[in-house]
Amino acid sequence: MAFAPSHQAVALDGWVDGRPVFRSERVHQQDDWQRYLEQRRRQRHIVYPEIMQGGPRPYIAPEAPPIVSLTRSEPKGMIIIDSHGRRLLYTLGDGRAYEYPISVGRQGFAWTGTEKISRIAEWPDWHPPAEMRQREPGLPKVMHGGIKNPLGAKAIYLGNTLYRIHGTNDPRTIGRAASSGCFRMMNKHVQHLASLAKIGTTVRVVANYIGARTALR
Numbered sequence: 001m002a003f004a005p006s007h008q009a010v011a012l013d014g015w016v017d018g019r020p021v022f023r024s025e026r027v028h029q030q031d032d033w034q035r036y037l038e039q040r041r042r043q044r045h046i047v048y049p050e051i052m053q054g055g056p057r058p059y060i061a062p063e064a065p066p067i068v069s070l071t072r073s074e075p076k077g078m079i080i081i082d083s084h085g086r087r088l089l090y091t092l093g094d095g096r097a098y099e100y101p102i103s104v105g106r107q108g109f110a111w112t113g114t115e116k117i118s119r120i121a122e123w124p125d126w127h128p129p130a131e132m133r134q135r136e137p138g139l140p141k142v143m144h145g146g147i148k149n150p151l152g153a154k155a156i157y158l159g160n161t162l163y164r165i166h167g168t169n170d171p172r173t174i175g176r177a178a179s180s181g182c183f184r185m186m187n188k189h190v191q192h193l194a195s196l197a198k199i200g201t202t203v204r205v206v207a208n209y210i211g212a213r214t215a216l217r
Helices: 025-043 130-135 187-196
Strands: 009-016 019-024 067-070 079-082 087-093 096-101 113-122 154-158 164-166 177-179 202-206 212-215
Touching: 067 087, 087 187, 096 187, 096 212, 154 187, 164 187
Parallel strands: 079 202
Antiparallel strands: 009 019, 067 096, 067 212, 079 087, 087 096, 113 154, 113 202, 154 164
């Protein structure tokens, strides 16, 4: 899990001698990580039904994210995932790209490489893989698609792997390293991305992409 420099003060925690006291971004991210671990520990003790319903499937309107300029020449119509920056770029050509905030794989689950989109599914069912169910024995065998499903409103499958770009039922995780290797997006953003990306679109996952800068809108 990457931490920001400790000198960044981002949150007011109180006052001492009439002066504000701030905590560093590093401390806050460490606290977030500890809360995440505690949540996972609690979940391991919950036993869910083998087959679960995902709840209603409301219409979620797609929403475009900001457009940024690129300092590198990238082909039009590809996806670049910047794991360190917690962002997904969809290239538009002419040195521009949509920039979506995402959640990436937590420590031990991050990966890099190039895949192509093999499938796009709306309100997909969730089948936790065997390895995940070994780590968390209480998980269901299948959870049908719906607003409660952790895959959210859309899933974009990457090649023959178990990895996906997908929506989420927990938007608080966006911007964090919290998944088992998939890339989570806000449901409104994955709807927008799915309207642009196609079967066969190239997806490049890199540890750190430094070719995107100023937001154009």
